[in-house]
Amino acid sequence: MSGQDARHGQRRRRAGRLWVQRLGFLLLGLAAVVVVAPILVVVVGIVARGIGTVDWEFLSAMPRAGMKEGGILPAIVGTLLLTLGTALVAVPVGVGGAVYLAEYARDTAFTRAIRLAIVNLAGIPSIVYGLFGLGMFVLFLRFGTSILAGSLTLAIMTLPVVISTSEEALRAVPTEFRTVAASLGGTRWQGVRTVVLPQALPGIITGVLLGLLRAAGETAPILFTVAAFYLPQLPRSPLDQTMALPYHLYVISTQVPGMPAGVQNGTAFVLLALVLLLNFAAAWIRRHFRRRRPW
């Protein structure tokens, strides 16, 4: 083979590799589109059809005429209260558990069992949490169908997410910082409190908000534990029932004949907006903390 032929062959092989690379990029791009496209369709569809219904009255009034008219205030307030209740339980317990697992626990059969339980909890269908909540909180502990029972149920469902993301955030803090704190006469807890937790905080907050987002949008766990079909008043105590956005959406979409599509789309829009707002809050908090605490 002459030198020219060899060069020619090299060029052709390079062209072939380039072609394979282009095909690879194309397939990866398609995969991304397949993931994003349905979300965009749903979001755009709901916003386009729902935003016309959403005005001040829709957000601030009680439902009227069998929920076909008026607003969805009790459902909004109910969802906000349930999310708050969930946070009050899931954040201290979840972050506390994560600190224990990441900073204190040794690798024993006991901690392996805990980790296994957390992974399994994350995989349980939400309706099972709903039934557990009914049996445990509503009936056995006699909380009745109430915000308390609903929040506790949602909190248990949220815990695995909070624990595993928080633990990951804590483990991402380099060991050297713990060593530095120890070398300066800090106890293990002092090191965790002053050095590790502040640096893991953005990750923890993100995990907490992601967990709460899921809780805010769930229907099944609140079905038997708190949600009211139609209750045009605001709750006055944690032992009251309340309407909630996901359940309300389910009700007006499937249980009430002749429901105007505007109300359905409007409710879906409000739920979506609430969830997206929390999501943006998570992203903002993460960026904010990263700026303030450079490595």
Add this chain to the structure above:
Amino acid sequence: MSEARVSTTQVGTTQVGQTQVSKASVRELTYSYAGAQEPALARVSLELPEKAITVLFGPAGGGKTTLLRLINRLNDLVEGTSRSGQVLLDGQDIYAAGVDVAALRRQVGMVFALPLPLPGSIRYNVVYGPRLAGVRDRARLEELTERSLRRAALWEEVKDRLEASAFSLSGGQQQRLCIARSLSLEPEVLLLDEPTSGLDPISTAKVEGSLLALKESCTIVIVPHSVQQAARIADRAAFLLGGELLEVGDGQQVFTSPLQKRTEDYITGRFG
């Protein structure tokens, strides 16, 4: 404080000219990490004279860092290790039951190879240790900040920007900040693990200068980042090879006329 004994039973070790008072003593220390075939330290015995610089030198993997970290029990954080032998500080076994490890570490400070400032201001870093120890008095903290930064030869460079982030300092300044951070606890012993390994010659000279000043008030144990550095600052020198202490003696003597062939080979650059 115990008088250093000249002829403790030391295998394969030669000691020369011990007249100083010993601040800390390592006695027959053997130490292994989990899963390791060979111990990281094997029957190491060493006296650390007070208000002097002892250098621990030798090729990588010789156990220098391990020995350093055992002197203030930092290796307590490592799981699955085994240890026999003693480390005495002022004659007291630091591994005895009931020793307050946090208090021990305030007494025996540590500076690491990489500067590791904590996220926060320069001032925050310097007084981190005293504040954990419960010092709340503002005037006292101010005083500690200035004195520690002066002793670490950093005060003049940062006195006008104590509130600035510790990360705004150069690498050499960060390392001196870490030294100041250890000094703010007013330790009696200061352990340094290759504190100048990431620094340029000028920063290195500043750090070495502050160490020479510090030995007036402090017992210093350092793993140097080169033989040259070891020779420059050593009052006493200990040569560690494969977890064994091969030779220990007066700094001048070890670096000019070592008793062991392998020490000489290492110093003259024939291996390592």
